[in-house]
Amino acid sequence: MNLTWIIIIVIVVLLVALYITIYNSLQKAKVYTDESWSQIDVQLKRRNDLIPNLVETTKGYAKHEKETLENVVQLRNQLTHIPSGDRAETMKVSNQLSDSLKTIFALSENYPDLKANQNFSELQEELTNTENKISYARQLYNSSAALYDQKLLTFPSNIIAKIHGFMKVDYLQTSEAEKEVPKVKF
Amino acid sequence: MLFQQIARNKRKTVGIMTVFAVILALAGAGLGYLFGNRPWLGLGIALVLSVIYMLLVLPNPANLVMSLNHAQEISEQDNPTLWHVVEDMAMVGRVPMPRVFIIADQSPNAFATGRDPDHAAIAVTQGLLDLMNREELEGVLGHEISHIRNYDILVSTVAAVLVGVISYLSGLASHFIWWADDDNDSDSDSTFVVVFKVVAIIFVLILGPICASLAQMALSRNREYLADASAVELTRNPQGLISALEKISGTGPMKKADASSAGLYIEDPLRKKNGLSHLFDSHPPTADRIKRLEKM
Numbered sequence: 001m002n003l004t005w006i007i008i009i010v011i012v013v014l015l016v017a018l019y020i021t022i023y024n025s026l027q028k029a030k031v032y033t034d035e036s037w038s039q040i041d042v043q044l045k046r047r048n049d050l051i052p053n054l055v056e057t058t059k060g061y062a063k064h065e066k067e068t069l070e071n072v073v074q075l076r077n078q079l080t081h082i083p084s085g086d087r088a089e090t091m092k093v094s095n096q097l098s099d100s101l102k103t104i105f106a107l108s109e110n111y112p113d114l115k116a117n118q119n120f121s122e123l124q125e126e127l128t129n130t131e132n133k134i135s136y137a138r139q140l141y142n143s144s145a146a147l148y149d150q151k152l153l154t155f156p157s158n159i160i161a162k163i164h165g166f167m168k169v170d171y172l173q174t175s176e177a178e179k180e181v182p183k184v185k186f
Numbered sequence: 187m188l189f190q191q192i193a194r195n196k197r198k199t200v201g202i203m204t205v206f207a208v209i210l211a212l213a214g215a216g217l218g219y220l221f222g223n224r225p226w227l228g229l230g231i232a233l234v235l236s237v238i239y240m241l242l243v244l245p246n247p248a249n250l251v252m253s254l255n256h257a258q259e260i261s262e263q264d265n266p267t268l269w270h271v272v273e274d275m276a277m278v279g280r281v282p283m284p285r286v287f288i289i290a291d292q293s294p295n296a297f298a299t300g301r302d303p304d305h306a307a308i309a310v311t312q313g314l315l316d317l318m319n320r321e322e323l324e325g326v327l328g329h330e331i332s333h334i335r336n337y338d339i340l341v342s343t344v345a346a347v348l349v350g351v352i353s354y355l356s357g358l359a360s361h362f363i364w365w366a367d368d369d370n371d372s373d374s375d376s377t378f379v380v381v382f383k384v385v386a387i388i389f390v391l392i393l394g395p396i397c398a399s400l401a402q403m404a405l406s407r408n409r410e411y412l413a414d415a416s417a418v419e420l421t422r423n424p425q426g427l428i429s430a431l432e433k434i435s436g437t438g439p440m441k442k443a444d445a446s447s448a449g450l451y452i453e454d455p456l457r458k459k460n461g462l463s464h465l466f467d468s469h470p471p472t473a474d475r476i477k478r479l480e481k482m
Contacts, residue, residue, distance in 0.1 A: 039277060122266075129270040136274045139422060 029148035039137040061114035248307040257287035297450035298330040325427030328417030350446035435472040
């Protein structure tokens with residue numbers, strides 16, 4: 001009689017401990033996913049802050065590239081007006097912006113004075129850094145999301161996830177258009 | 187896998203420190219015996235001194251290792267590209283931003299050191315910066331960040347620091363042999379001198395191999411393969427590290443590398459050619475590392 005009670009209590013304690021562990025690991029995976037998204041967000045904001053300087057610096061040297069510069073400014077403004085929850089839209093516009101920035105750096109090859117400008121080369125390193133950070137943060141986000149989604153699908157964490165209403169998160173996809181080699185026009 | 191590796195590295199550190207304490211205790215007891223027939227006193231002094239030493243060095247071993255290797259700490263303005271690549275790798279590796287150092291040496295190399303990810307530091311040589319493009323730099327630094335993540339830096343830094351102490355003592359003992367040689371004119375001293383010489387010779391003969399095996403214990407070559415693999419996990423690009431290793435393997439030794447920290451570097455900085463066997467190599471053959479990376 002006594003022994004049965006002890007066994008029951010031990011099993012209950014173990015089950016509760018298991019439940020707590022799984023719940024915490026789900027929360028942790030969720031937090032990692034959100035945190036890695038915020039890394040992307042931070043870099044996007046940083047890039048938006050750098051762009052006006054880049055445009056100002058480039059304007060003086062490359063007067064004939066008005067269209068390219070206007071396009072960058074327009075995409076930048078568009079990016080600041082997307083509601084913060086819309087990850088897919090944010091990534092779409094920010095990828096277009098990446099391509100436009102690449103065009104600016106490519107066109108600097110045609111303007112030796114611009115290329116030699118100290119301010120421009122610093123901005124170029126800063127923006128390259130930001131672009132790299134964005135792509136590394138994307139990768140981090142996708143691997144965190146994979147880990148989290150895997151927990152939602154596998155037993156026994158899927159049961160606890162269902163009880164507490166954990167929702168699946170989506171990967172950041174690369175659209176078909178972006179997989180093409182970027183076209184650099186002069 | 188990562189957590190097992192971290193636990194194993196922490197156990198290894200305890201093991202290495204124990205071996206170190208035993209060696210010092212024996213040495214202390216020996217000296218205590220020679221100077222006045224008090225082995226216990228010698229042992230006590232040796233243990234107290236080594237505890238003091240560990241308390242001084244272990245809270246921040248990175249500083250000591252960096253100064254032994256003549257590394258200069260830099261800030262973001264000094265080399266933005268290097269700084270930004272380290273930042274990228276630290277971000278995907280989910281470790282805090284380590285301190286960054288540059289060694290003025292033309293031979294390309296790099297290492298990571300420190301007690302844990304919160305007190306980590308990375309050093310690269312000027313030669314590495316001159317020779318590598320951004321992609322290759324990412325490969326090398328991804329490798330170093332993986333050492334930080336795995337707590338490899340704890341084992342290898344502690345081993346490097348302690349091996350440094352032992353080789354210093356061993357060097358001291360070899361001076362004593364020379365000193366005793368000069369001094370053996372008086373008859374009353376001769377037994378003492380003979381005993382002293384024997385002990386000193388044993389010191390030198392035994393401590394050398396022990397140093398080597400201590401280093402060996404810490405620097406299991408598997409660790410390098412693991413860090414290579416984890417670097418690819420961070421950069422998602424084996425090619426960067428492959429071409430970095432190819433470039434590094436064709437170069438000469440570093441001018442002033444600290445021998446006891448040789449095991450920390452991504453490639454042996456002394457470029458020792460050990461004709462007899464590869465048993466005591468601190469690093470796996472580069473060709474093997476490249477071959478494994480190519481399969482990924």
